[in-house]
Amino acid sequence: MILWQMIRFAVGGLVANKVRSALTMLGVLIGVASVILLLAVGNGSSEAVKASITSLGTNALTVSSNAGRGSATAAKALTVADAKALATDADATSIKSVAPVVTTTGTALYGNISYQPGSIVGTYPAYFETSNLRIKDGDYFSNDDVLNSRKVAVIGATTAKQLFDTEEPVGKRITIGGTPFTVVGVLTAKGSTGFNDPDDVVIAPLPTVQNAFTGFGSVNQIMVQAASAEATTEAQSDITRILMGTHAITDATKVDFRISSQTSLLTARESTTKTFTVLLGAVAAISLLVGGIGITNIMLVTVTERTREIGIRKALGAPRGVILGQFLTESTLLSVTGAGLGVAAGLIGSHFTIVGIEPVVIPESVLGAFGIAVAIGLFFGSYPASRAASLRPIEALRHE
């Protein structure tokens, strides 16, 4: 009965001050919505970086030789035999697949069009998966093509555009350094990462390239795919162990090869986005603070302005508890509705792309912003009200 009465008084009080109620709710709404949105944008951008790391292949490890890098000791170059040792080692369960890689350059001819691709790569089919390369048209070359040294090639999107323009490349013959290659597939464009264009390549079976250009000596790199992203560290030590064996090295500090992972290249970029998220978080916190001060302000003004009203109600016999209850209910209604609408606005806003970033809402930020806004509203709504309700009626009535 008396509770119901309190809610009625509270709703009455809010309706009697429509503009002020609406403005208070707007303040809470903006505070809560901006916290949710800003954090979602920060989170979205770091998710985007994570996704791009995955697209580059987190499981990929590149082994390259120290030979020819000016080291004093005679470093042994990497060979196909090293790759075979890695692939066939029974203990190395962390290694999923191995692809030796030779790289060269040359000029490709198609009809009367001549073009020099960024690089010509000779490797095994495992290379495609390890490097996260996808076929758009045609197919990858097969292990069979490698065994038979077939003169087939898969070309990158940029190379395809340069040589064939609008023509369909699959099935056509191109000549590289006098050797004819049949194009069997075109790769999906990855997009340039800045310095080099990963789409400007010609990829052919390893023996074919060795036969035509580099000879059957050493290979430039060995690409290793770890069984999983978590297994990369284990794979790294497996590789070290195996290659130390094939290179007859006993001192682990004097290895003549290097192992690098794609992930390490991107840690720098990831830390940049972390800074970004922290920055956005700070802005969001400030906006919640400002929103909170807004609620505080309006609640204080509301109660101070209504001290006279509190005096009148007390003179008519309102118990302290009922007056407190009325103001507490008012501020609860205000802050809960405002924060609720803010959550709704934040969630709706996060469906739009903001400055090129797809926001990803952090559930904790929704709960946190809502909770803080409601707590601030309750405290600063009830504290001045309880002070006013404790006054003698005549003091409250005299209040200016």
Add this chain to the structure above:
Amino acid sequence: MAATKPPVIRISRVTKSYGQGDSAVHALRGPSAPGTGEPLGVSLDIEEGDYVAVMGSSGSGKSTLMNILGCLDVPTSGRYLLDGTDVGHLDEGRLSLVRNRKIGFIFQSFNLVPRTTALAQVELPLAYAGVRAAERRRRALAALELVGLADRAGHKPNELSGGQQQRVAVARALVTAPAMLLADEPTGNLDSRSTAEVLAIIDRLNAAGRTVVVITHEDEVALHAKRVLRLVDGAIVDDVRRAPVDGPPPALAAEVPA
């Protein structure tokens, strides 16, 4: 028989002062002690069913006295017994019950709740008393009817004339049928016709047995009272009984000669 009844209001040696030291204002002081000049405080008994008019110049302490009688303010010193209980010993909860059930208070400055309809204003004391909605509405409408404002029930204070606001305040004070009606210049803002109406209402309430204390500047209003007090500088200087406590108020007695 009436004389054996304890007075409904008994204040003894009550003083009220604002501020400290030399700048203190003694709003209620009573007579000064013969030797020292110390204020002795105001003492006053009001019997049940009495109709008292309090007169005095502006600033003489009338409202101060009334606020203490209405339990809205506490005296600086002295005791106040209401129906035999010492008000000074009541806690907040009991005080609000006393204000709600026993006292109907009409303020000098109306004190209506802003942005609230006349009907809701009059319902307020009933709501705090826990009266059910339908019953509350019925009684509030009846009270508004009594002051001739039934057709203004849905109006807010800013949509009512000063006199109408005053009458809403009267309706609010008497809707709970309190044993005591305390009115601080209830007719200060009314024309002579409305004044007559409000006084007639108060006369009838008193005839029905309620104790009434009215503050007024106007002799015309004081003519309705059975007893007239005069305050000067916080002390009662004159106390005149014009009619017996247990008779009808003088105005009604004149109208309907027994």
